[in-house]
Amino acid sequence: MSAIEASGRPAGGAEWLSARAAQKLLTTVSVVVPMAGLVLFFGYPLLMIAWQSLLAKDGTVGLANYAAIATTPGLITATVNSLVVSAATMLVSVVLGFVIAYALERSALRTKNLMRAALVLPLLAPSLVQALGLLFILGRNGLVHKWTGWDIDIYGFWGLLIANVFYALPQAVMILQAALRNADSRYYDAAEVMGASGWRQFVDITLPNTKFGLLSAAFVVFVITITDFGNAIVIGGNYRVLATEIYSQVSGQMDFGMGSVVGMLLLLPSLVSIYIERVASQRQFGGSSENLIPVSPKRAPLRDALVGGVCLLVAAAIVAIVAVVVFASFVKLWPYNLSFTLKNYNVDTSDGYASLWTTLKISLIAAAFGVVSLFMLTFGVRRLGGGMAKAVYLVAVLPVGVPGLVLGLSYIFAFNMPNSPLYILYGSAILIAICNFYHYHTQGFLTMMTGMRAVPAALEEAVSCFGGNLRCVLRDAVLPFMAPTVLSVFFFLFMRSMVTLSAVIFLVTPKVNVASVAVMRLDQAGFVSQAAAFSTWIMLIVGGALLAMRLILGRVSRRLGYLGQS
Incomplete structure (x- = not known):
């Protein structure tokens, strides 16, 4: 007996058909929109870099570049x-x-x-x-x-x-x-x-x-x-x-x-x-038993000492x-004058701390956009079932195999084309945020999928039985259980976007720079103490985000525990 039939509604009525159509539409949108993003910002750039590798300097298409490997010591x-x-x-x-x-x-x-x-x-x-x-x-x-x-x-x-x-x-x-x-x-x-x-x-x-x-x-x-x-x-x-x-x-x-x-x-x-x-x-x-008894640590003086x-x-x-x-970061002139100073935190080269604020903005965009996209995708995959769900799952985990350098380079070929409508994104903080998100897409997807699987199907059924629509199911059944996972994925994407270098090294411009690249360039220019100061700021921000995540997750977990008891 379905949830709608159990609630006393006519199984073939207009209300049932309307609810059914709404569920199908929501599932379709939840899968199609994120998958379109994967095709546009992951699949398409990789095709472009593969095509570019076949283009020789004289414009011909072939394997000349690959053949040149043997003659390039x-x-x-x-x-x-x-x-x-x-x-x-x-x-x-x-x-x-x-x-x-x-x-x-x-x-x-x-x-x-x-x-x-x-x-x-x-x-x-x-x-x-x-x-x-x-x-x-x-x-x-x-x-x-x-x-x-x-x-x-x-x-x-x-x-x-x-x-x-x-x-x-x-x-x-x-x-x-x-x-x-x-x-x-x-x-x-x-x-x-x-x-x-x-x-x-x-x-x-x-x-x-x-x-x-x-x-x-x-x-x-x-x-x-x-x-x-x-x-x-x-x-x-x-x-x-x-x-x-x-x-x-x-x-x-x-x-x-x-x-x-x-x-x-x-x-x-x-x-x-x-x-x-x-x-x-x-x-x-895959073969672990749910009934296993964990191994308790035992004291062994020699082993523990080693x-x-x-x-x-x-x-x-x-x-x-x-x-x-x-x-x-606190010394006047490394390593010759190790006396204390704060002048290194007054970064007066290039754009100063502008790249740090830009990185904060990029990381917040990547985290917010990523959480919404991943939540939609996992919500849709949970309701698809069958071979289609497995196919979507396979595509969603593919980005983990692509190095950040390769993904960042592919974005140059995909979005740096003046005749393309996508050219508007090139050189923007939004494109860097998108690149960061898809660089860590797989880890976020697997985490979100684990959380989505933990949502009790019986609870969703119960909300439907009491007349709740899709909005009520999301609000009362899915989101309360998913809150810790959503927060974890948000902070994960934020922290990784703050520190990533390889994925963005090719995408920065004189107007849009990021903190990790600023550290690299300060070090290459010989401003090692200022590079250390910049690195310290990054570590403080990411460490603060990690602490905030743990505090918020603790409060959310206690709140959910209280609701569960009540």
């Missing part, structure tokens, strides 16, 4: 370097990440909150802040050289490796924590009864149960590293990678054809890695890198 070197540094970062990050995740989930350490707080710090700033902090510590004008006289060459592979590890480590830890939580303590209880030692339990139970989590973390780190631009441009030096090669081809040599080819090269390993990561993630969490020591060293390094950037 610098491009081959950049490809090899990218694969090498990404593989090294992947290995180090997964090993360190597993130790830290194990310490947070399975040990009895008392310093877990310190480690969690340290892991948040790299997420508060653009990726280049890690590289900037390393230069302040280990560079030619760094503190180590000033205090000891040691001449450390941090530029190149080793500096890039260290910076990338600290940038990717938080995400590896989060994935591995989730994998470790997906274990049943009954296996360990049975192993103890059979006399298995702690090491045997680790080898025979823990590692096999987390193998797909390890694989997932490995490929996430690989993608983050091979597509990152910030660390490479600041500390890479002469160690060329694909991300800096794209920037060089487009901004330096104005060779858009070869830049597009490099972009396509960067796209291939990312897509393969994302596919493997998705399969690993489904294998890891993993605790690693955690403290990593936490100290992360805090030191961020702290030295903040410290450098």
